[in-house]
Amino acid sequence: MANGFDPNGMADLDPAARDMIQRRQKLLGPAYRLMYADPVEIVRGQGTRLWGRNGEEYLDAYNNVASVGHCHPDVVAAVHAQMQTLCTHTRYLQDEILDFAGQILPSFGAPIEHIMFTCTGSEANDLALRIAMHHTGHRGVIVTSEAYTGNSFLTASLSPSLGRNAPAGDYVCRIAAPDSYRLDPATLGRVLARQVAQEIEQLEQRGEGIAAFIADSLFSSDGIYAHPTDILQPIAEVVHAAGGVVIADEVQAGFGRSGDKLWGYQRHGQIPDIVTMGKPMGNGFPVAAVAVSRKVVERFGNEMRYFNTFGGNTVAIAAARAVFEVLHRERLQMNAARIGAMIRQELQRFAARDERIGDVRGAGLYIGVEFVKDRDSKAPDPETALAVVGGLRRRRVLISATGHHANILKIRPPLVFSDADADRLLTEIGNVLAAI
Amino acid sequence: MANGFDPNGMADLDPAARDMIQRRQKLLGPAYRLMYADPVEIVRGQGTRLWGRNGEEYLDAYNNVASVGHCHPDVVAAVHAQMQTLCTHTRYLQDEILDFAGQILPSFGAPIEHIMFTCTGSEANDLALRIAMHHTGHRGVIVTSEAYTGNSFLTASLSPSLGRNAPAGDYVCRIAAPDSYRLDPATLGRVLARQVAQEIEQLEQRGEGIAAFIADSLFSSDGIYAHPTDILQPIAEVVHAAGGVVIADEVQAGFGRSGDKLWGYQRHGQIPDIVTMGKPMGNGFPVAAVAVSRKVVERFGNEMRYFNTFGGNTVAIAAARAVFEVLHRERLQMNAARIGAMIRQELQRFAARDERIGDVRGAGLYIGVEFVKDRDSKAPDPETALAVVGGLRRRRVLISATGHHANILKIRPPLVFSDADADRLLTEIGNVLAAI
Numbered sequence: 018m019a020n021g022f023d024p025n026g027m028a029d030l031d032p033a034a035r036d037m038i039q040r041r042q043k044l045l046g047p048a049y050r051l052m053y054a055d056p057v058e059i060v061r062g063q064g065t066r067l068w069g070r071n072g073e074e075y076l077d078a079y080n081n082v083a084s085v086g087h088c089h090p091d092v093v094a095a096v097h098a099q100m101q102t103l104c105t106h107t108r109y110l111q112d113e114i115l116d117f118a119g120q121i122l123p124s125f126g127a128p129i130e131h132i133m134f135t136c137t138g139s140e141a142n143d144l145a146l147r148i149a150m151h152h153t154g155h156r157g158v159i160v161t162s163e164a165y166t167g168n169s170f171l172t173a174s175l176s177p178s179l180g181r182n183a184p185a186g187d188y189v190c191r192i193a194a195p196d197s198y199r200l201d202p203a204t205l206g207r208v209l210a211r212q213v214a215q216e217i218e219q220l221e222q223r224g225e226g227i228a229a230f231i232a233d234s235l236f237s238s239d240g241i242y243a244h245p246t247d248i249l250q251p252i253a254e255v256v257h258a259a260g261g262v263v264i265a266d267e268v269q270a271g272f273g274r275s276g277d278k279l280w281g282y283q284r285h286g287q288i289p290d291i292v293t294m295g296k297p298m299g300n301g302f303p304v305a306a307v308a309v310s311r312k313v314v315e316r317f318g319n320e321m322r323y324f325n326t327f328g329g330n331t332v333a334i335a336a337a338r339a340v341f342e343v344l345h346r347e348r349l350q351m352n353a354a355r356i357g358a359m360i361r362q363e364l365q366r367f368a369a370r371d372e373r374i375g376d377v378r379g380a381g382l383y384i385g386v387e388f389v390k391d392r393d394s395k396a397p398d399p400e401t402a403l404a405v406v407g408g409l410r411r412r413r414v415l416i417s418a419t420g421h422h423a424n425i426l427k428i429r430p431p432l433v434f435s436d437a438d439a440d441r442l443l444t445e446i447g448n449v450l451a452a453i
Numbered sequence: 454m455a456n457g458f459d460p461n462g463m464a465d466l467d468p469a470a471r472d473m474i475q476r477r478q479k480l481l482g483p484a485y486r487l488m489y490a491d492p493v494e495i496v497r498g499q500g501t502r503l504w505g506r507n508g509e510e511y512l513d514a515y516n517n518v519a520s521v522g523h524c525h526p527d528v529v530a531a532v533h534a535q536m537q538t539l540c541t542h543t544r545y546l547q548d549e550i551l552d553f554a555g556q557i558l559p560s561f562g563a564p565i566e567h568i569m570f571t572c573t574g575s576e577a578n579d580l581a582l583r584i585a586m587h588h589t590g591h592r593g594v595i596v597t598s599e600a601y602t603g604n605s606f607l608t609a610s611l612s613p614s615l616g617r618n619a620p621a622g623d624y625v626c627r628i629a630a631p632d633s634y635r636l637d638p639a640t641l642g643r644v645l646a647r648q649v650a651q652e653i654e655q656l657e658q659r660g661e662g663i664a665a666f667i668a669d670s671l672f673s674s675d676g677i678y679a680h681p682t683d684i685l686q687p688i689a690e691v692v693h694a695a696g697g698v699v700i701a702d703e704v705q706a707g708f709g710r711s712g713d714k715l716w717g718y719q720r721h722g723q724i725p726d727i728v729t730m731g732k733p734m735g736n737g738f739p740v741a742a743v744a745v746s747r748k749v750v751e752r753f754g755n756e757m758r759y760f761n762t763f764g765g766n767t768v769a770i771a772a773a774r775a776v777f778e779v780l781h782r783e784r785l786q787m788n789a790a791r792i793g794a795m796i797r798q799e800l801q802r803f804a805a806r807d808e809r810i811g812d813v814r815g816a817g818l819y820i821g822v823e824f825v826k827d828r829d830s831k832a833p834d835p836e837t838a839l840a841v842v843g844g845l846r847r848r849r850v851l852i853s854a855t856g857h858h859a860n861i862l863k864i865r866p867p868l869v870f871s872d873a874d875a876d877r878l879l880t881e882i883g884n885v886l887a888a889i
Contacts, residue, residue, distance in 0.1 A: 037546045044554035046567030046745065047754025051544055058546035062539045080541065082762060088537055097533045101524055103498045104737035105516065108487055110473045110494035118480035131482030136572040136739045137763055143605045147620065150606075168761055169579045170586075170607035182756040184583065296762060301540035303572045303739035303763035309482065318483025320618040325604055326518060326732060327573055327739035 030055060033070075052417065053410050062087030065431050065438050067415070075413045078430040078442050081383075084272060084297030085343045086433040092300045095339035099332045107134070107329050114329055117338045121308075124279050125292055128310040134329025138268035138295025139167030141305040144323065145291045146171055146229060148309060149262035151317040155226035156188040159216050159256075163194050163421050165238040166231060166266065175231065178238040178421075188225065190216040194239035194421075195248050198376040198387060199395055202245045210251035217259045227261035229291075234281030235270040240420035241385030241427065243275065243378060249285035262313055265289035268305070269383070272297045273344055273432060276354030276381025284380070297432075302336035303327070349432040353381035356434050360384055363443045371450060373401050382434060385419070386426040397422035401453065408449035414442055466491060469506075488853065489846050498523030501867050501874050503851070514866040514878050515851045517819075520708060520733030521779045522869040528736045531775035535768045543570070543765050550765055553774045557744075560715050561728055564746040570765025574704035574731025575603030577741040580759065581727045582607055582665060584745060585698035587753040591662035592624040595652050595692075599630050599857050601674040602667060602702065611667065614674040614857075624661065626652040630675035630857075631684050634812040634823060635831055638681045646687035653695045663697035665727075670717030671706040676856035677821030677863065679711065679814060685721035698749055701725035704741070705819070708733045709780055709868060712790030712817025720816070733868075738772035739763070785868040789817035792870050796820060799879045807886060809837050818870060821855070822862040833858035837889065844885035850878055 030038070034056060041049065057075065061068040064086040067075040077087070085092065107114060118132050135141045150156055158175055160166060166175040174184040177191060192212040195205050217227045230252060236242040253263045270281030271294045277284050280292065290313045295305035306329075317323075327333065344350065361377055364386055368374035375389035388405075390396040402418045405426060409416055419427040430438065466474070470492060477485065493511065497504040500522040503511040513523070521528065543550060554568050571577045586592055594611055596602060602611040610620040613627060628648040631641050653663045666688060672678040689699045706717030707730045713720050716728065726749045731741035742765075753759075763769065780786070797813055800822055804810035811825035824841070826832040838854045841862060845852055855863040866874065 034546065037548070037551065040551045040555075041546070044551055044558065044567065045543075045569060046747070046750050048569060048750060048757060048759040049543065049754075050758050050760065051546070056546050058548075059541060060539060060547075062541060067539075067541070067545075083541065088540065093533070093536045096536055097529070100529045100532055103496060103503075104524065105495060105498060105503070105519065107481075107485065109503075110470065110477070110487065110492050111496075112473070112494075115473065115476045115480055119476075122480065131480065133481060133484060137576065137761065139761070140573065140576065140605065147606050147609070150620070151618075168759060169576065169605045170583050171605065173583070179757065182587075184586070301763065301766060301768065303766075303769070311482070314482050314484060318485075321484060321615065322486050323484040323604060324486065325573065325575070327737065330737060330739075332737065333739070 034058065053407065055410065057410065057415070065434055073413060075415050076438060076441055077415050078428050078434070079415045079417055080431060081269060081274065081429045082296045082301050084274070084432050085300050085340055085347070085349060086431050089300055089343060091343050092336055092339045095335045096302060096332055099335035104330060104332045106326055108324070111331060113331060113338070114334045117334050117341070120338070121341060125308050126283070128288070128290070128312065129292060129308045130311045131314060132306050132308045133323060134333065135305045135307065135325050136303040136327050136333070138293065138305050139169050139172050140325065140328070141268065141293040141295055141307050142167045142172045142231065142266060143169045145264045145293045145307050145309070146175070146231070148291065148307070148314055148317045149229035149264060151321065152262060152313045153226060153228045153260055155228045157190060157217070157220035157225050157227045158188055159190045159192060159213055159227065159230045161194050161232055161236060161239050162191050163239040164232070190220065192216065195236055195242045196240065197242050197244055197378065205245055206248040206251045209248055210255050213252050213255045217255070217261070227256065227259050229262045229264050230256045231264040231266050233266045233269050234285055234287070235275060235380065235383050237269040237383065238419060240387070240425050241379055241383060243380035243383065246284045249282060249287040253287050253289070262290045263287065264291045264293060266293050268293060268295040273350030273353055274381055274383050276350060276357050279350060298340060299333060299336035300340045302333060304329070304333035304337045347433070352434070353432045356436065356439050357381040357384060360428065360439050360443065367447065367450060373398060382430055382432055384428040386428070388424050397424035399424040402426055404453045405446070405449050408453060409445055412445045412448065414445045470494065489843070491846065493846065493851070501870055509849060511849045511851050512874060512877055513851050514864050514870070515853055516867060517705060517710065517865045518732045518737050520710070520868050521736050521776055521783070521785060522867050525736060525779060527779050528772060528775045531771045532738060532768055535771035540766060540768045542762055544760070547767060549767060549774070550770045553770050553777070556774070557777060561744050562719070564724070564726070564748065565728060565744045566747045567750060568742050568744045569759060570769065571741045571743065571761050572739040572763050572769070574729065574741050575605050575608050576761065576764070577704065577729040577731055577743050578603045578608045578667065578702060579605045581700045581729050581743050581745070582611070582667070584727065584743070584750055584753045585665035585700065587757065588698060588749045589662060589664045589696055591664045593626060593653070593656035593661050593663040594624055595626045595628060595649055595663065595666045597630050597668055597672060597675050598627050599675040600668070626656065628652065631672055631678045632676065633678050633680055633814070641681055642684040642687045645684055646691050649688050649691045653691070653697070663692060663695050665698040665700050666692045667700040667702050669702040669705050670721055670723070671711060671816065671819050673705040673819065674855060676823070676861050677815055677819060679816035679819065682720045685718060685723040689723050689725070698726045699723065700727045700729060702729050704729060704731040709786030709789055710817055710819050712786060712793050715786060734776060735769060735772035736776045738769060740765070740769035740773045783869070788870070789868045792872065792875050793817040793820060796864070796875050796879065803883065803886060809834060818866055818868055820864040822864070823856070824860050833860035835860040838862055840889045841882070841885050844889060845881055848881045848884065850881045
């Protein structure tokens with residue numbers, strides 16, 4: 018992410034963009050970041066396309082929020098109908114929230130029995146961790162080394178990917194990222210489970226215990242590690258044996274993104290106690306949720322209460338329900354599986370003739386392409402990744418980069434990505450790779 | 454708030470309501486609460502009215518979120534237009550967020566220069582506190598004894614009104630609620646400022662310093678203390694002298710609710726470093742914000758970044774902008790002042806002939822009516838308050854109760870409350886008081 022204000026780079030920008038960047042800096046302040054040093058202005062969206070002010074069309078291969086496609090008419094219509102009728106909170110009785118809960122709950126599998134609504138994935142993870150701490154009476158939380166858990170005080174402290182200035186806490190424990198490109202995939206699950214056991218031991222030696230292990234099953238901000246899929250189960254066993262709670266963070270991996278399963282943890286055969294979800298849930302309407310087992314939420318529910326003014330309000334539920342129905346009706350999980358596999362296969366072909374590509378990986382429509390300085394040392398090559406992202410932006414294809422060194426292309430389009438979209442993406446990646 | 458599941462009370466309910474309560478308990482779990490032991494099902498809203506399934510009409514004298522009126526057509530239209538056009542995040546350039554920031558920022562006064570968007574008031578308070586901690590390098594936070602700051606881990610720990618099971622933290626310090634009914638209003642500001650100074654001294658003795666003082670200027674969950682209005686300035690002086698940050702929590706008091714001023718802190722002549730806002734900001738669309746001085750956010754912005762996937766997205770901004778424009782165009786702050794004063798005046802007349810009413814207070818359309826066992830002891834009388842709330846519910850007028858003992862009626866209608874609405878509310882309060 019480029020900083021919104023780069024005095025050195027500003028001279029190259031067109032005057033309208035420069036003016037907007039300066040207004041942005043003045044009005045929104047220094048904590049906001051833009052994508053690209055040469056930022057994109059977007060005024061309209063439809064399906065997998067975004068448009069700039071002068072009608073320039075972009076292919077969106079990055080936005081996982083608009084998962085059923087930008088401005089999907091069914092979601093727009095559902096939100097509009099409900100906005101005209103009633104927009105209010107969950108302290109009155111309403112059928113709609115119960116109907117939707119009844120629709121989505123069976124998808125999680127045992128032992129998940131209840132669903133609670135928040136507005137954002139950060140709120141969902143924050144609440145999940147509060148519930149885990151309340152249930153266990155402990156505070157220790159284990160995350161992977163480049164995890165992103167959220168933007169609240171608690172979840173930011175559990176987000177090493179935010180860097181060393183994120184809030185700290187003596188309850189935060191880290192294990193390695195499941196770097197299947199550098200570590201042996203055959204033993205990765207065992208190695209990480211052993212690290213988890215060691216962290217728990219250290220917590221207990223400090224008189225603290227484990228509240229939770231929380232992970233995104235696609236390890237999105239660690240660098241997109243969709244395989245092997247036998248990592249999370251051995252970890253869950255260690256966590257459960259120590260009395261801790263297993264939280265599956267499905268904010269990025271959920272709602273069919275992986276192609277294989279509706280929920281990413283299902284690819285790992287993991288049995289979580291809590292599942293959190295967000296981003297694509299309302300196709301941009303702020304809605305997120307925590308699904309939880311009766312056993313784990315019981316004490317929290319009896320001793321506390323949870324009220325979120327907008328969380329699960331009538332309109333949020335209408336949006337979530339429309340998205341969930343479109344996802345199934347348009348078979349978007351299947352589309353993610355098919356198009357994603359095809360894109361990865363083509364990228365493997367690029368890799369066969371291009372030494373800079375160290376690894377192509379992912380699941381469904383979440384794809385990582387790792388650039389390295391050479392294949393022996395596997396030294397990260399963020400410059401090439403940045404050049405590809407920037408080159409694609411100039412060719413009006415939007416993607417980004419991820420991982421500790423930002424050397425991994427992050428390809429994460431709306432799930433309605435078509436064959437033609439995939440062709441365009443691959444053609445432009447080929448063009449950019451040939452040019453740099 | 455009644456618990457959603459009360460086996461003893463269930464027998465009196467009609468079968469449809471009983472069925473919905475049981476489904477709710479089963480699907481949403483034990484942490485959800487309903488208003489009323491005999492809960493209301495709501496299916497439609499317009500202006501100050503809500504309707505149940507069988508067409509029964511309720512007067513809404515409680516919902517401060519639907520501040521410009523339930524389903525205001527301008528807000529519905531603005532959200533619909535933007536939903537059809539583009540719903541995306543703040544990492545692209547967009548004019549609308551800058552235009553709205555430019556519209557709202559001048560209302561805060563110096564030294565507030567920037568605005569950052571979140572989805573909920575809890576997120577806004579959480580972010581404000583993170584910024585204050587980052588700026589000061591300290592963690593100590595001072596709140597009033599019955600404050601509600603939010604539902605995240607950090608803000609719940611700063612919400613004594615959630616009870617003793619809320620998350621704890623050694624950085625949480627409390628001062629008394631500004632109980633103008635029991636304490637001497639003439640010295641209240643000085644007394645509380647002295648308590649703040651003592652808390653800061655204790656923090657410093659523990660090797661900790663003060664990060665922030667945060668308060669809602671109407672002290673909504675403390676018991677609604679709109680007067681005296683000279684409390685916050687002396688506190689702010691003490692906090693600033695110790696290097697701390699002053700946060701004005703305008704989630705409840707803001708957007709004209711007090712009638713006197715757009716922002717509650719302005720009634721106190723307070724100069725905050727950070728202003729947080731939420732609830733009525735999008736009339737139910739999830740949008741909230743943190744407005745902050747350059748000085749206080751500078752280090753946070755340089756060393757951290759803040760990104761909230763849905764916060765300030767294009768549709769959230771459309772909603773907030775429509776609400777802000779309706780608020781001004783329909784002169785709702787003036788309406789709140791006029792109708793609120795009239796309601797308080799009438800309630801004072803009730804008090805003159807009804808010993809159970811110990812105090813009538815508030816500002817604009819945020820009104821508290823405190824019930825006491827007798828006026829000499831001022832012993833709280835929650836039973837009468839509960840009976841009035843329940844009696845009004847049966848007469849289809851919705852209000853609630855607040856304060857540590859829940860003995861204070863909380864009257865907090867949409868700001869479009871009319872003379873006729875006020876008449877109906879007062880008539881029904883009179884009827885209920887006569888009947889119990």
